[in-house]
Amino acid sequence: MTREDFYKEAHPDSGGPLAGYRVLEVTQAVAGPVVGTVFCDLGADVLRCELPGLGDMTRWMDPFLDAGRDPNAACWHMSVNRGKRAVTLDIRRPEGQAIFRDLARDADVLVENFTPGSMDQLGLGYAAVREVNPAIVYVSISGFGQWGPLSSMRGVDTVAQAVSGMMSMNGVEGGDPLISTANLVDHLTGWQGAIGAMAALLHRHKTGEGQYIDVALADTAIYASDQRIMAAHNADRRWPRMGNSIDMGAPMNCYRCRDGGYVYLFAILDSLWPRVCKVIGRDELANDERCNGMRSRAQNRHFVDQVTADWVAQHDRDHVVRLLQAEGVSVGPVLDHDEVAQYPQFLEHESVVEIDHPRYGKLRTYGVVPKFSKTPAWVRGPAPDMGQHNDAVYRGELGMDEAHIADLKSKKII
Numbered sequence: 001m002t003r004e005d006f007y008k009e010a011h012p013d014s015g016g017p018l019a020g021y022r023v024l025e026v027t028q029a030v031a032g033p034v035v036g037t038v039f040c041d042l043g044a045d046v047l048r049c050e051l052p053g054l055g056d057m058t059r060w061m062d063p064f065l066d067a068g069r070d071p072n073a074a075c076w077h078m079s080v081n082r083g084k085r086a087v088t089l090d091i092r093r094p095e096g097q098a099i100f101r102d103l104a105r106d107a108d109v110l111v112e113n114f115t116p117g118s119m120d121q122l123g124l125g126y127a128a129v130r131e132v133n134p135a136i137v138y139v140s141i142s143g144f145g146q147w148g149p150l151s152s153m154r155g156v157d158t159v160a161q162a163v164s165g166m167m168s169m170n171g172v173e174g175g176d177p178l179i180s181t182a183n184l185v186d187h188l189t190g191w192q193g194a195i196g197a198m199a200a201l202l203h204r205h206k207t208g209e210g211q212y213i214d215v216a217l218a219d220t221a222i223y224a225s226d227q228r229i230m231a232a233h234n235a236d237r238r239w240p241r242m243g244n245s246i247d248m249g250a251p252m253n254c255y256r257c258r259d260g261g262y263v264y265l266f267a268i269l270d271s272l273w274p275r276v277c278k279v280i281g282r283d284e285l286a287n288d289e290r291c292n293g294m295r296s297r298a299q300n301r302h303f304v305d306q307v308t309a310d311w312v313a314q315h316d317r318d319h320v321v322r323l324l325q326a327e328g329v330s331v332g333p334v335l336d337h338d339e340v341a342q343y344p345q346f347l348e349h350e351s352v353v354e355i356d357h358p359r360y361g362k363l364r365t366y367g368v369v370p371k372f373s374k375t376p377a378w379v380r381g382p383a384p385d386m387g388q389h390n391d392a393v394y395r396g397e398l399g400m401d402e403a404h405i406a407d408l409k410s411k412k413i414i
Contacts, residue, residue, distance in 0.1 A: 003348065010376050016043020017375040021201070024107035025049065025084070026091060026100070026124075028057050030157070030183050031217060032113030032141045033080040034190020035197065039109065040083040041368040042377045047107075047393065048081060048384070049100065052088040052412050055386045056081070065360050072385040079365055082355065083380035087394070088387035088414050096413045097123050102398055104129050104136065109197045113141035116151050126212040135210040137200040139193050145216035155217050157185045164221030165228060171241035189220040249294045250301035251276065251308040254334060261317030262334035265308065265324065268294060275327040280311040350378075357382040390414055 021044040025036040033048075033056070040046040050056055058080065059071035066073035090096040101124070104110055110129060112119050119125040119140070126138040140146060143155025153159075158179045161167045166185070171178040193215045200211050222229065231237035240247075244254040249268030256262055267276045270293060274286040285291050285307065290300040297304050312320055317333050324331040335343060341364045346352045353367040360382075368377045394400045394414065408414045 006373055009374050011374055014375040016377045017372055019043035021108045023109045024103050025111045027113045030080055030186035031189040032111055034187055035111045035193035037080055038194035046084040048084050048086040049089045051090055078383040081383040084384055085389040086384035087390050090413050091122055093413055100124055101132050105132050109137045111139045115154055116142050116146045137197050137210050139197050139213045141193055141215050143217050146214045157183050160185045160217035160221045164218050165225055166221050169239045172243040185217050185221045189217045192220050248298055250297045250304035253305050255309050255312040257312055257317040257320055259316040263320050263331055266330040272329055275329050279323050279327055353379050355379050355382055
């Protein structure tokens with residue numbers, strides 16, 4: 001299939017599968033904004049509220065596209081807020097709270113990710129917002145959820161990794177636990193929040209009812225643990241740290257190549273091992289008693305790994321990948337992110353896309369994961385500057401006159 005084949009029935013005027021929905025977002029950092037990013041990528045109008053002069057914390061964190069550390073050019077902010085609109089609003093003050101409730105009247109979804117209870121203290125919790133918008137889908141993202149012994153603890157990705165069991169497995173054999181980088185749990189939690197909100201919108205479509213959604217980082221990390229809760233509690237199974245290998249079979253590891261690059265190879269299945277043997281010129285190992293069957297290879301994984309590593313070390317990375325892929329073996333180069341941004345597969349499949357920024361030109365970023373044949377989704381533009389849409393929202397949508405807006409600015413409410 002080609003890209004053209006896939007999109008041949010695309011509606012030419014489609015704004016994406018969620019076009020027409022409105023999301024109001026008052027969030028910081030990553031997990032909360034990712035909920036809005038998913039909605040925005042799929043066509044919804046997403047409006048962010050940020051504190052005047054401060055904005056989101058990610059606006060102030062390295063690296064920046066601008067040597068002057070312009071808060072509108074922070075890569076982190078630009079990545080998780082692309083395509084959204086933004087206004088400045090101090091929701092800590094009564095006038096700001098009143099404006100926020102006005103914005104919430106027309107929203108389909110509201111997303112917040114403050115410590116549980118914070119929005120209630122501001123008069124902006126679910127109960128208050130549903131008074132002005134009974135059909136609202138209200139999403140709260142936090143570390144441990146809205147109730148329970150740890151509910152008041154600040155939510156942090158790496159702490160969620162620790163308490164969920166994820167970190168206990170991650171690390172080299174005999175070494176300390178390690179985190180998974182790239183804000184993995186933050187992003188997974190954002191996706192869970194978006195899935196929950198979309199499910200609630202389907203329920204509202206059938207019944208007219210809005211509802212409150214509680215999504216926790218720790219719950220998300222546990223949800224991603226696969227079989228491990230079941231096996232640990234019910235089958236007395238434990239998982240030691242094993243680096244890049246597993247105890248279920250071999251070869252499955254990261255191997256260093258002659259040119260200093262690395263490949264990751266998965267060939268623990270009985271159907272794949274003979275193919276590896278063919279490529280590395282060791283056909284006799286296909287039926288060797290140390291390697292014949294997954295269990296044997298698991299029991300002798302250090303031998304199997306060493307044989308594989310010795311061969312890989314004699315060849316350059318891309319050559320290893322070509323030979324093994326030609327035989328149908330699951331293998332890939334270990335790419336850094338600059339290589340990812342230029343990798344042909346990812347450009348062709350729109351995993352990496354270009355967007356136009358009015359000051360910084362063409363920028364590459366990650367694309368939209370689900371592809372829709374009839375209602376295509378795409379990255380709709382760069383992240384907004386702080387307060388970029390104040391005039392359009394306050395004057396154009398809420399009907400404030402110039403004097404009112406000037407008064408709010410002078411009080412630093414917007």
